[in-house]
Amino acid sequence: MRMRPYRTLDDKIEGVVVTFVDVTERQEAEAKWEGQQKLLLAELAHRVKNSLTVVQAIVTRTLHDSGASQEAQDALSARLTAVGKSHDLLVSHEWSGADFAAIARDQLAAYLSEKPARIRLEGPSVQLASDQAVPLGLLLNELATNAAKYGALSKAKGKVTLTWEVIQADRGHRLRLVWTERGGPPVSPPKTEGFGTFLIKEGVSGAQVEQDFQPEGVVCTIELPL
Numbered sequence: 001m002r003m004r005p006y007r008t009l010d011d012k013i014e015g016v017v018v019t020f021v022d023v024t025e026r027q028e029a030e031a032k033w034e035g036q037q038k039l040l041l042a043e044l045a046h047r048v049k050n051s052l053t054v055v056q057a058i059v060t061r062t063l064h065d066s067g068a069s070q071e072a073q074d075a076l077s078a079r080l081t082a083v084g085k086s087h088d089l090l091v092s093h094e095w096s097g098a099d100f101a102a103i104a105r106d107q108l109a110a111y112l113s114e115k116p117a118r119i120r121l122e123g124p125s126v127q128l129a130s131d132q133a134v135p136l137g138l139l140l141n142e143l144a145t146n147a148a149k150y151g152a153l154s155k156a157k158g159k160v161t162l163t164w165e166v167i168q169a170d171r172g173h174r175l176r177l178v179w180t181e182r183g184g185p186p187v188s189p190p191k192t193e194g195f196g197t198f199l200i201k202e203g204v205s206g207a208q209v210e211q212d213f214q215p216e217g218v219v220c221t222i223e224l225p226l
Helices: 024-066 070-092 100-107 130-149 193-202
Strands: 001-006 011-019 119-122 161-170 172-183 206-212 217-225
Touching: 024 070, 070 100, 070 130, 100 119, 100 130, 130 161, 130 193, 130 217, 193 206
Parallel strands: 119 161
Antiparallel strands: 001 011, 161 172, 172 217, 206 217
């Protein structure tokens, strides 16, 4: 229903013009289009998952036949799994983005399910762009993997706290993450930097990453634009 003032030739309002428009066909067309989009997204999710499974099988077999260590095979498998989790989350939100807390819960589920939980998450709801979800998921996977091998998660009493907040900086709103490990063995900076370190430091476009190897545990601070 559209309502407009009825004006005379001398520009006086002396009534109202009410127009009724039948929008049934338009609404039906929109509903049909939305249904088709959901079907396409579901098909895309299925194809991506199948492709990742095939890639994982090919890479695992290739590494195995080439004599690569089991550690290298496990690391690559974990990274591909992390990519798959982020893709599933994006597809469930129609590729419009993802909430950071949901990404963190998916990537750290193994430690959050322990009683008591080895990792504590704390922060507000923050919506990330779709192109940030996958690299951030990989980053969290690498931090957890390192903590399980060398840091707080390698000891029974070790714990990790992941906090985040939105801050206003000179360049606009930014997301600030702090990964803090405590209760693990004494740590020191690594003598060499591998691909995992590259994913942490350079994997998220536009992010600033600082790793502080304190004796009581690693503290990793990440800032990225929203």
